[in-house]
Amino acid sequence: MNLISKLLVFVFCLFACHPQIQTELFNVNDDGQWQKVSTAHRLSQFPKIHADGRVWFQFEAPQTAESVKLHIESTDYEMQKDTSGLWNVIIPGTDPGFQIYNFIVDNVEVMDPGCTPSYVNGYTSVLEYPAPGDEFYIMKDVPHGEVREHWFYSDITESFRRMYVYTPPGYQTDINERYPVLYLQHGGGELENEWTHAGRANIILDNLLAEGKARPMIIVMNLGFATKPGEVRRRSFNDGLPSTFEQMLVGEVIPDIDKFYRTVPDQKNRAMAGLSMGGMQTRMVTLNNLDLFSQIGIFSGGVITPEDVNEADDFKEKFGLLFISCGSEERAEETKANSEALREIGIENHVYISPNTAHEWQTWRRSLNEFLQLVFKNE
Amino acid sequence: MNLISKLLVFVFCLFACHPQIQTELFNVNDDGQWQKVSTAHRLSQFPKIHADGRVWFQFEAPQTAESVKLHIESTDYEMQKDTSGLWNVIIPGTDPGFQIYNFIVDNVEVMDPGCTPSYVNGYTSVLEYPAPGDEFYIMKDVPHGEVREHWFYSDITESFRRMYVYTPPGYQTDINERYPVLYLQHGGGELENEWTHAGRANIILDNLLAEGKARPMIIVMNLGFATKPGEVRRRSFNDGLPSTFEQMLVGEVIPDIDKFYRTVPDQKNRAMAGLSMGGMQTRMVTLNNLDLFSQIGIFSGGVITPEDVNEADDFKEKFGLLFISCGSEERAEETKANSEALREIGIENHVYISPNTAHEWQTWRRSLNEFLQLVFKNE
Numbered sequence: 125m126n127l128i129s130k131l132l133v134f135v136f137c138l139f140a141c142h143p144q145i146q147t148e149l150f151n152v153n154d155d156g157q158w159q160k161v162s163t164a165h166r167l168s169q170f171p172k173i174h175a176d177g178r179v180w181f182q183f184e185a186p187q188t189a190e191s192v193k194l195h196i197e198s199t200d201y202e203m204q205k206d207t208s209g210l211w212n213v214i215i216p217g218t219d220p221g222f223q224i225y226n227f228i229v230d231n232v233e234v235m236d237p238g239c240t241p242s243y244v245n246g247y248t249s250v251l252e253y254p255a256p257g258d259e260f261y262i263m264k265d266v267p268h269g270e271v272r273e274h275w276f277y278s279d280i281t282e283s284f285r286r287m288y289v290y291t292p293p294g295y296q297t298d299i300n301e302r303y304p305v306l307y308l309q310h311g312g313g314e315l316e317n318e319w320t321h322a323g324r325a326n327i328i329l330d331n332l333l334a335e336g337k338a339r340p341m342i343i344v345m346n347l348g349f350a351t352k353p354g355e356v357r358r359r360s361f362n363d364g365l366p367s368t369f370e371q372m373l374v375g376e377v378i379p380d381i382d383k384f385y386r387t388v389p390d391q392k393n394r395a396m397a398g399l400s401m402g403g404m405q406t407r408m409v410t411l412n413n414l415d416l417f418s419q420i421g422i423f424s425g426g427v428i429t430p431e432d433v434n435e436a437d438d439f440k441e442k443f444g445l446l447f448i449s450c451g452s453e454e455r456a457e458e459t460k461a462n463s464e465a466l467r468e469i470g471i472e473n474h475v476y477i478s479p480n481t482a483h484e485w486q487t488w489r490r491s492l493n494e495f496l497q498l499v500f501k502n503e
Numbered sequence: 504m505n506l507i508s509k510l511l512v513f514v515f516c517l518f519a520c521h522p523q524i525q526t527e528l529f530n531v532n533d534d535g536q537w538q539k540v541s542t543a544h545r546l547s548q549f550p551k552i553h554a555d556g557r558v559w560f561q562f563e564a565p566q567t568a569e570s571v572k573l574h575i576e577s578t579d580y581e582m583q584k585d586t587s588g589l590w591n592v593i594i595p596g597t598d599p600g601f602q603i604y605n606f607i608v609d610n611v612e613v614m615d616p617g618c619t620p621s622y623v624n625g626y627t628s629v630l631e632y633p634a635p636g637d638e639f640y641i642m643k644d645v646p647h648g649e650v651r652e653h654w655f656y657s658d659i660t661e662s663f664r665r666m667y668v669y670t671p672p673g674y675q676t677d678i679n680e681r682y683p684v685l686y687l688q689h690g691g692g693e694l695e696n697e698w699t700h701a702g703r704a705n706i707i708l709d710n711l712l713a714e715g716k717a718r719p720m721i722i723v724m725n726l727g728f729a730t731k732p733g734e735v736r737r738r739s740f741n742d743g744l745p746s747t748f749e750q751m752l753v754g755e756v757i758p759d760i761d762k763f764y765r766t767v768p769d770q771k772n773r774a775m776a777g778l779s780m781g782g783m784q785t786r787m788v789t790l791n792n793l794d795l796f797s798q799i800g801i802f803s804g805g806v807i808t809p810e811d812v813n814e815a816d817d818f819k820e821k822f823g824l825l826f827i828s829c830g831s832e833e834r835a836e837e838t839k840a841n842s843e844a845l846r847e848i849g850i851e852n853h854v855y856i857s858p859n860t861a862h863e864w865q866t867w868r869r870s871l872n873e874f875l876q877l878v879f880k881n882e
Contacts, residue, residue: 284642299678
């Protein structure tokens with residue numbers, strides 16, 4: 125949140141904490157410009173966002189509650205009890221995109237019962253805050269692909285595993301068409317469903333396809349955690365040994381996908397990308413398997429360095445696309461410097477720095493939107 | 504819970520509330536027979552179920568907490584703080600299947616942060632308790648169908664809507680095969696995803712198909728709530744007028760499904776079934792549209808009466824299957840009496856009473872399992 129916003133919060137709090145104002149705020153009918161947020165579920169009316177950007181949270185605490193707070197963006201906001209016994213707060217707004225929050229009732233953290241939870245190292249309440257200018261992830265009346273829940277038994281991990289597979293519009297009708305495949309990985313805090321939930325990958329690609337800005341493709345999203353029975357998960361991504369995840373992706377997932385879907389099953393038409401931990405996995409898996417993957421996308425997950433390129437087997441001849449991104453509030457300068465260093469050794473690459481965002485979904489939605497416009501276009 | 508279980512709880516509580524025992528229970532290593540439940544998420548170790556059926560819940564409350572309770576099956580269990588500050592309780596077990604629960608910290612209800620939440624008129628913690636003898640909904644190493652998230656724009660409701668569509672194993676490869684379609688509806692407390700989450704509809708049909716006990720089919724699951732802009736949802740299912748949901752299902756969903764998927768688009772190969780509110784909707788939609796549907800399944804959602812049959816247009820000639828079910832702790836006697844009354848007027852029908860279950864998922868999982876073995880077999 126910038127300084128002006130913080131000042132507005134301060135002025136607003138002075139105002140809102142006055143009991144008279146508080147009663148007027150929360151017990152009168154609203155002015156018709158409040159709309160329920162998209163992350164509120166069917167039966168909930170809150171949180172609401174006003175046309176002017178303010179967000180109204182409401183919570184029904186037990187009668188014995190002495191204090192209720194909203195915790196969002198590292199800030200605690202005191203909530204006010206209205207005459208019907210409900211606790212309320214209106215804040216001036218948040219950063220755009222997906223924001224984690226919860227309520228604190230006399231020291232006890234509770235999820236918002238009005239919210240559809242998301243998984244971020246456990247389930248949490250989230251607010252989808254509008255982002256003018258970022259309409260690329262808003263659902264529009266365009267042809268929609270499907271997101272398929274696809275189960276398989278993994279002999280390597282000895283477990284049933286689920287992946288989500290996006291198939292583009294036309295997949296059902298153009299039955300002689302074959303498609304390139306992007307393997308897209310979540311970060312260390314998420315599960316296999318968050319790229320199509322918090323990340324909106326399907327909506328982003330639907331919209332790009334409708335505008336002719338991307339090639340129709342299949343996107344395969346797997347759980348990034350994989351262990352053999354009894355194995356403790358290795359956290360190092362740099363020991364050079366193929367992780368169980370890599371063994372499973374290369375040995376089981378890719379053959380399954382190439383058998384089950386109408387893919388173009390070759391290196392030129394196979395991409396891997398990921399965010400954070402998924403970016404680190406993308407780096408390791410692609411460097412170890414340049415005969416399988418030609419297109420590489422790393423979002424907020426480090427970089428491929430000149431040293432990596434020198435150590436890899438024929439990187440320059442084999443790679444087709446190298447895309448690296450992060451938020452402007454992450455390691456943007458290092459990322460740009462690495463890009464220059466790669467160029468100096470003859471490795472063309474794309475860098476995208478998401479303006480005014482950090483290690484968060486808004487960075488990764490934008491990164492995917494940029495990446496999808498470049499991938500599978502360099503033939 | 505039966506009397507013996509209740510007695511066991513009582514004896515157990517006498518035992519567990521003794522501080523010495525409590526320390527031994529919660530601070531020693533477990534005996535290797537505790538397993539994390541399937542509803543606990545990736546990073547959570549609790550709740551755990553013992554091989555003998557006991558369930559161990561654990562919760563990290565703030566240091567200031569004076570009392571923490573587990574609320575499950577209408578019962579509050581006091582939790583005990585162990586020496587590391589975590590609150591614990593072990594209960595003898597629950598009824599089989601999907602059980603709602605939460606923790607109560609000094610009057611404040613909180614979800615279990617270790618649980619994957621389900622939607623039951625809002626999100627809640629749930630425990631999947633094993634049900635020996637009910638293996639039909641356990642995932643097995645058989646061919647798996649896919650569950651597809653399918654979006655469309657509804658002109659009738661002026662909104663984007665999502666449905667989930669199950670396609671059976673073989674749908675991808677047997678590209679000249681066409682399939683009958685079951686429209687399957689959730690109850691008043693759920694959303695369009697719960698038949699494949701809490702209900703396990705996809706796993707149930709995968710297992711039946713592997714055993715040759717059901718016909719391959721497509722299952723279409725829509726959100727049962729539909730309103731036009733400005734319309735307040737009508738709660739009556741008996742006014743005889745087609746609801747907005749019915750208009751949308753008949754006017755938009757069925758044509759979309761018959762266009763998009765390889766269906767057999769005729770009355771003989773079209774079924775509708777639903778649970779609770781979805782059963783009431785099934786009754787209304789099928790009675791109003793006997794030229795579209797021949798197969799009818801009503802789970803815990805009332806019955807089709809002899810009066811309905813007399814009022815409907817050529818019911819006897821048009822219907823193919825009438826299946827009505829409920830839990831033994833619901834209106835089982837009335838359901839059986841209605842079945843007899845239908846038979847007396849020449850309407851063959853199937854009644855299924857789920858043993859020892861009430862208005863709950865275990866009833867509906869079993870009902871679906873029975874229904875799927877009968878549907879589309881009367882040609």
